[in-house]
Amino acid sequence: MLITFEGIEGCGKSTQVDLLFDYLNGKGHRVIKTREPGGTAYGEALRDVALRKNIEVFPLSELLTIMAIRAQHVEELILPALQDRAIIVCDRFVDASYAYQGYGRGIDLGIIETLNRLVTKGVRPNLTVLIDCPAGLGLKRKAKNDRSLDRFEKENLSFHRKIRNAYLKLAKEDKNRFFVVDGKAKVSVVSTIIRENVESLLIRYGFE
Secondary structure (H helix, E strand, O other): OEEEEEOOOOOOHHHHHHHHHHHHHHOOOOEEEEEOOOOOHHHHHHHHHHOOOOOOOOHHHHHHHHHHHHHHHHHHHHHHHHHOOOEEEEEOOHHHHHHHHHHHOOOOHHHHHHHHHHHHOOOOOOEEEEEEOOHHHHHHHHHHHOOOOOOOOOOOHHHHHHHHHHHHHHHHHOOOOEEEEEOOOOHHHHHHHHHHHHHHHHHHOOOO
């Protein structure tokens, strides 16, 4: 089973990934926590380059780097884990490319769709949790908690607003897969809501 988390910078996504991983692990499930960009040794090495600030990266170069990371991620980690009936909790996956490189950078969505089909080998999330919050709030959180902002986090407010709108559009278009939760709520409240939805999913897929 593949559960992915999406959202703008500073929405609280990574915190919720950690909390869900700990919860499922505590219940005795075999759980793998991973992320994009990254997830493998190759992917983490490319992540360092992809997020490095103060370098010029053209949109297509950025997209192809992300896709290379994803291809390795799927082959090396995600597919074997799914075949082993593990639960994968992933911080960002395919939807991030539509949001950031598509709606954010202006790359044709058809190109992204074609590349995603190629590198994922048909893998789709069973559930995508979108933690939604205003772009301004997310950026304030990032600036407060981490002064060393990466290349994406340093983008201007209008860029991050485009990303948020993109995610909400994606969620509206695929309501069966997406679950949207209010990222302005307390961490514990968000965590409880996510757990309840994941528990229902696990029962439906025979993991309980």
